[in-house]
Amino acid sequence: MKYLLKNADVVNPAGESGRLDILVDEGRVAHMAAQIACADAQEIDLEGTNLMPGLIDMHSHLREPGYEYKETIATGTRAAAAGGFTAVAAMPNTYPVCDSEAVVAQILEKARAEGVVKVYPIAAITKGQKGEELAEMGLLRAAGAVAFSDDGQPVEDPRMMRLGLQYAKNFDALLISHCEDKRLVGNGVMNEGIMSAKLGLAGISRAGEEAMVSRELILAETLHTRVHIAHVSTRLSVELIRQAKKRGVRVSAETCPHYFAATEELVEGYDANTRVNPPLRTEDDRQAILEGLHDGTLDVIATDHAPHHRDEKLVEYSLAASGIAGFETAFGLSYTHCVLGGALGLEELVQRMSVAPARVLGVEGGVLAAGKPADITVADCRQEYTVDVASFYSKGRNNPFDGWRLTGKIRMTMVDGKIVYRDGAVVI
Numbered sequence: 154m155k156y157l158l159k160n161a162d163v164v165n166p167a168g169e170s171g172r173l174d175i176l177v178d179e180g181r182v183a184h185m186a187a188q189i190a191c192a193d194a195q196e197i198d199l200e201g202t203n204l205m206p207g208l209i210d211m212h213s214h215l216r217e218p219g220y221e222y223k224e225t226i227a228t229g230t231r232a233a234a235a236g237g238f239t240a241v242a243a244m245p246n247t248y249p250v251c252d253s254e255a256v257v258a259q260i261l262e263k264a265r266a267e268g269v270v271k272v273y274p275i276a277a278i279t280k281g282q283k284g285e286e287l288a289e290m291g292l293l294r295a296a297g298a299v300a301f302s303d304d305g306q307p308v309e310d311p312r313m314m315r316l317g318l319q320y321a322k323n324f325d326a327l328l329i330s331h332c333e334d335k336r337l338v339g340n341g342v343m344n345e346g347i348m349s350a351k352l353g354l355a356g357i358s359r360a361g362e363e364a365m366v367s368r369e370l371i372l373a374e375t376l377h378t379r380v381h382i383a384h385v386s387t388r389l390s391v392e393l394i395r396q397a398k399k400r401g402v403r404v405s406a407e408t409c410p411h412y413f414a415a416t417e418e419l420v421e422g423y424d425a426n427t428r429v430n431p432p433l434r435t436e437d438d439r440q441a442i443l444e445g446l447h448d449g450t451l452d453v454i455a456t457d458h459a460p461h462h463r464d465e466k467l468v469e470y471s472l473a474a475s476g477i478a479g480f481e482t483a484f485g486l487s488y489t490h491c492v493l494g495g496a497l498g499l500e501e502l503v504q505r506m507s508v509a510p511a512r513v514l515g516v517e518g519g520v521l522a523a524g525k526p527a528d529i530t531v532a533d534c535r536q537e538y539t540v541d542v543a544s545f546y547s548k549g550r551n552n553p554f555d556g557w558r559l560t561g562k563i564r565m566t567m568v569d570g571k572i573v574y575r576d577g578a579v580v581i
């Protein structure tokens with residue numbers, strides 16, 4: 154299928170931007186120019202919209218294999234397409250854990266057969282994510298793993314993390330750290346502070362995250378290796394990463410929409426959908442996250458899409474599973490709170506959601522140019538709408554932003570030149 158995408162305002166930080174027509178042929182961008190005529194292409198008028206290189210989510214949980222009652226590769230990638238993502242990286246805390254070539258191959262095969270967007274498996278740092286023995290990183294990488302993480306769990310033993318970083322350095326592989334010192338987190342279920350005291354819920358000390366961020370920065374600095382910090386949520390974490398970058402440490406970092414769109418105040422009312430790890434923090438932290446995105450300390454916005462079955466959330470707060478099903482609200486929350494909020498321009502938002510994740514993961518994408526894959530996201534950044542979790546493609550309806558008014562709606566998602574989502578519906 155040959156498409157001629159006309160009249161969109163192209164936001165393409167790593168290439169040509171502005172009012173451009175784009176000709177898509179055989180899965181690739183064939184031509185970009187102010188005016189293109191092509192008789193045998195299907196013309197799509199995108200007047201009034203913004204067209205971007207496909208959004209890439211470097212932190213998601215697709216739950217397959219093993220937890221298909223929460224999400225599958227089929228449903229998860231449809232939710233991703235609805236959220237404007239053309240590619241997602243899947244964390245390895247599945248069952249079995251993605252710590253073998255067989256599981257990597259299984260995920261890639263499923264994604265090819267049943268997925269509608271690109272799926273990049275992330276493999277475990279340690280076997281079974283148990284923190285005791287390194288996984289076979291070289292083999293896993295050769296099988297198609299794009300990065301390594303024990304996400305869901307920290308690598309508690311600093312010696313093990315050091316070994317992992319050292320080993321990964323041999324082939325410049327990326328380790329993604331879920332920063333959480335369990336001993337400081339204890340049995341906490343929300344941010345520790347006045348709000349947790351008021352609600353009578355056990356608090357999670359911010360030091361649990363920050364101490365681990367410090368550890369990873371020191372390890373990366375002394376070993377001269379890369380490290381990526383997942384889901385940054387506090388002011389001090391941002392500041393530690395900022396200072397490390399100034400010293401030349403090879404660190405990259407991400408935050409998630411819920412950390413700049415919401416605070417612990419949202420927990421009032423005990424909605425279990427607000428339970429997430431790390432927890433929603435304070436207004437001061439929220440401001441620091443926006444500052445970190447603004448000055449580039451935080452390279453990436455990732456969703457940490459973590460779907461759960463409703464029964465895992467329909468319990469009292471302290472028993473509820475942690476996580477937010479975030480694919481389908483990520484762009485709207487980011488546009489509304491970062492761009493309309495003034496922290497980022499649209500071009501910088503595309504940087505955080507497409508260009509930077511492609512660069513950090515070392516995968517294709519993040520740029521539109523002749524010859525590149527036609528992975529394209531189109532959004533109407535003037536359109537206001539109300540979040541309705543009942544309309545989600547994800548099996549997970551655990552999202553605390555249900556009923557929120559947002560601006561910035563995904564209109565179309567194209568993967569390798571195929572339209573997979575258009576005007577409210579997955580079309581594949």
Ligand SMILES: [Zn+2]
Nearest residue numbers: 304305331383
């Ligand atoms: Zn995590």
